[in-house]
Amino acid sequence: MHRLIFRQKVGMVYYISICLSLLLLVNSAYTLADVAVTTLPKSSLVPGGIAVIPTHAGALSGRYRNQRITLANFDGEQYAIIGIPLNAEIGSQQFDLSYADGHSESLQFSIEFKEYIEQHLTISNTRQVNPNTEDMVRINRESAKMTRAFSSWDDSLTPVFSMQAPVAGIRSSSFGLKRFFNEQPRNPHSGMDIAADEGTPIYAPAPGIILTTGNYFFNGNTIIMDHGHGLISLYCHMNTIDVEPGTVIRTGDQIGRVGQTGRVTGPHLHWSVNLNNTRVDPALFLTE
């Protein structure tokens, strides 16, 4: 009797383990494929824009400039959603798609010139314009941490590409502006600035999970949020951070308050949105 029960148990364990491995097999194939979405970002074929391109096929994964790209299924059609870097050369761009049967193909799209105007800002803390050696060690460490976060990929989250502005305020600086601090040229503006009084609540523009928080040399109090499948957002210069890494966020949840920490000329939120580890124009996600 005991032996029979034992044999039945072993049989059951064997059966369950086969089911589990089949499930894992199906799941691993599934996690490579596209994600069903209800909205797409606006397509803008310029440096700093987004290429939203129908693939006319069910690709499993895609790459552009050595970075994994988002593949989304919208209304029964598969789209590659590609962040185009501000330093991309005008003309033909290539990305690669891989398929379940092992074959891959290259597709192309073309980008046009866009003029981004200059912005000249005066920073009273000159160390924030010309950091010393010690500052540079910190800046490099923080930059590596942010690059790691921007490269994150979470298959469990469904990206929402139509966003609401994270704070009610005046857009004080747009994405892509050629920046001069104290008349010295620096990197172009990688996000959107919304000016508001210190303490104004900042709300999540889309659902996600908090990847990391911290205090950074240039960015001040900062949150990085993962929205899934390579869509990641950044919030800087905050007065307070009201969330922790791992917090699950719904659209409209308060994540912090506007401040003036880090390199600023006044209280504002610096908001940036990333696709395939590339900073793109946040305005392309706004619904209004």
Ligand SMILES: [Zn+2]
């Ligand atoms: Zn900014």
